[in-house]
Amino acid sequence: MKRLILLLLLCHVSLLHAEIAVVVPADSPIDSLSKQEVSNLFLSKTNRLADGKKAILIEVRDNRLRDTFYRLISNKTPTQLKSYWTTLIFTGKGKPPRSFPGKQEMIEYMKRHATTISYLESSEITPEMKIVLRFPMPD
């Protein structure tokens, strides 16, 4: 019984601390990014890092995570966001991050490209990644 209570408590604590983490490859020179920098990069308003290198934005095809992340960085609903991307894509002024079907494919890509930036739930972070910004998961 004590073990069950302990397990429930741990789950509760883990849920309380659920976060979305913005990540870069572990060997990246970037140590931190501001929310505004992340917003500008993921909304294709800039494609350059502070050192002038071209950033490669990638994400996993996870609608729930994606909707939450973009709500946090842009305050846009999924519908507003799709309309935003449509405007950029079909005028050639920007495009959304490249998406991968699963986390493993994304990690493989990240290993090969030093300037990639992505986001994941913090519980899914692997040693190949470094967290540069955290967002508490909204209720």
Added chain:
Amino acid sequence: MGYKSYIKIALYFLLSVLISTNLSANENRWQELLTINGFYTLDLTYADDAIPIISNGNIPRVLDAEESTFKNSVFGLQVELEIFSGLSAFLQGSVFYDEQNESDESLDWAYLRYDPGNNYDIRIGKFLVPFLQGTELKSVGYSRLWARPLVPGSGAGGFIETRGLELIKRIPLEDSFLSLQFSLGEPEHQRWTVDGQRLGLVAVKYERSDFWLRAALLRADYEVFTPLGQVIDDKARVNMFSIETEIRFYDFVVNAGLSDSDADFSPDDKLSYLSVAYPIGRFTPYILAARTSRQFEAFTPPPPPVSAPPPPGGRPPSQRVGDNDHETLAIGFRYDLGGTHAIKAQIERIDIVDESDPRRGRVDSEANVFTILLEGIF
């Protein structure tokens, strides 16, 4: 050179690049280099009386009384190929029904894009004129809230596309964003009696999370001919101005826009619109009021012979003869299906007062137009 020639050249260019770099060598590499996007609108429109409407293609369209038609449907495809880091080729075209209800195609964009860093983009090639947001996205219905485009087929005073150079500068600010777009080129006019010579445009867009404002200035120089090829004016000029905004106010979304032009040769185009929407999840009801006005002048044609130069002292005398006013009041909704498709339905009341032809006098037209459509991107 016609559209079909451009399409052929563009396709040959793309094909030769694909072959030369060995498509089958590395599939993953191609997924990184080649991006293909598309858009479609499957549109059913009914009018209870004969009326001209604004269509999805770059053409005017007149509906017959009690006509139901799919002729406003459009399909488009975009291909972007990264040739090497920082340089990419971009093609975008659409297929639609022309004025004779035959299927036609147009290559709307064909350019090379170079990213030199520092948030600059340099583009060389063929572009739609970015005078209003709707002139660049006229055929991409999914990008707008409403069922029908707001910008008439004449686009920016008849100048629909331009060939030349564009410079885009993106400026991220602390909690907002500014983008500048400069365009310089040789424009193509909708009417074959107008020969565009030079076009210059500057557009500024300021964005915050719940607000954007866009303004543009355009100037074009052009020659005007009679249908027999006689030069009427070889130094005609048009100056145009536009301002558009979107504001999220509490749970409402307000869109408004205004454009005006001052042309040496008529018509002077004016456009204004106001829309209020109230998104409820995927369902977004809206109301829209829009008005376009074209002010016409009559000119005394110069005397023959055909090859004679323009008359001394500039263009021939003109006299304002009347306007063509097109007013729309619409109510409708957009329902988003998942992430990339939407259904829209719209009922609009269109009133047209045409006094542009003094021989014909004033002609009033009015009709109720019903539109239901499915559209999306892929």
